Amino acid sequence: MTRYRDYKYEYRIDDKDAITFVDQDWLQFAQENEAPDLTLEKVIGSNLLGHIEDDATRSLYKNLFDRIRTYGISTLIPYRCDSPTLRREFDLIIQPLENWGIKFKSKISSITISDYNPLLDISVPRSKQVFEICSCCKNVLFPDKTWKSLERALTRVNLSDLIVPEVTNSVCPKCTQLLQEWIK
Ligand SMILES: [Zn+2]
Numbered sequence: 180m181t182r183y184r185d186y187k188y189e190y191r192i193d194d195k196d197a198i199t200f201v202d203q204d205w206l207q208f209a210q211e212n213e214a215p216d217l218t219l220e221k222v223i224g225s226n227l228l229g230h231i232e233d234d235a236t237r238s239l240y241k242n243l244f245d246r247i248r249t250y251g252i253s254t255l256i257p258y259r260c261d262s263p264t265l266r267r268e269f270d271l272i273i274q275p276l277e278n279w280g281i282k283f284k285s286k287i288s289s290i291t292i293s294d295y296n297p298l299l300d301i302s303v304p305r306s307k308q309v310f311e312i313c314s315c316c317k318n319v320l321f322p323d324k325t326w327k328s329l330e331r332a333l334t335r336v337n338l339s340d341l342i343v344p345e346v347t348n349s350v351c352p353k354c355t356q357l358l359q360e361w362i363k
Contacts, residue, residue: 186284194279233349259317263300266293297343308344313351326351
């Protein structure tokens with residue numbers, strides 16, 4: 180796994196959270212995963228927080244960025260970012276830059292082959308049902324309001340009928356608490 184040893188997938192934002200730089204690894208990763216149509220022209224200049232769907236997650240990250248800018252501290256955040264057939268864990272390093280910019284770099288800490296996961300396959304048709312998924316740990320909010328692992332959520336997806344629910348990103352209570360501890 181030597182090739183994954185170093186942190187890459189780098190992107191940077193300026194003092195107003197506008198993306199000023201992404202490296203080739205980051206762009207290629209995004210294109211191969213959730214955003215096949217993404218181009219450098221679309222990314223550069225766009226607001227990083229504008230790419231986050233839900234208000235709660237956006238405000239968590241905003242607080243984290245404020246904290247990093249105010250105190251000039253670096254933070255390491257573990258998160259999970261699977262593909263339909265790979266379970267991938269990353270470490271994200273967030274570092275302050277001069278002029279209130281921030282730099283993000285990630286490293287894959289663990290990668291294993293998983294059962295095919297249609298919830299994460301953007302080419303699969305979706306039902307009207309919506310599942311909330313935590314953008315940090317990939318746990319899924321069930322209709323009974325409990326958060327369960329992505330693997331357990333899969334048992335509820337009917338593969339033969341291809342009735343795969345839509346997923347929206349948020350942050351589960353456990354990860355919210357972890358992020359808030361970093362922000363303190
Ligand atoms: Zn979580």
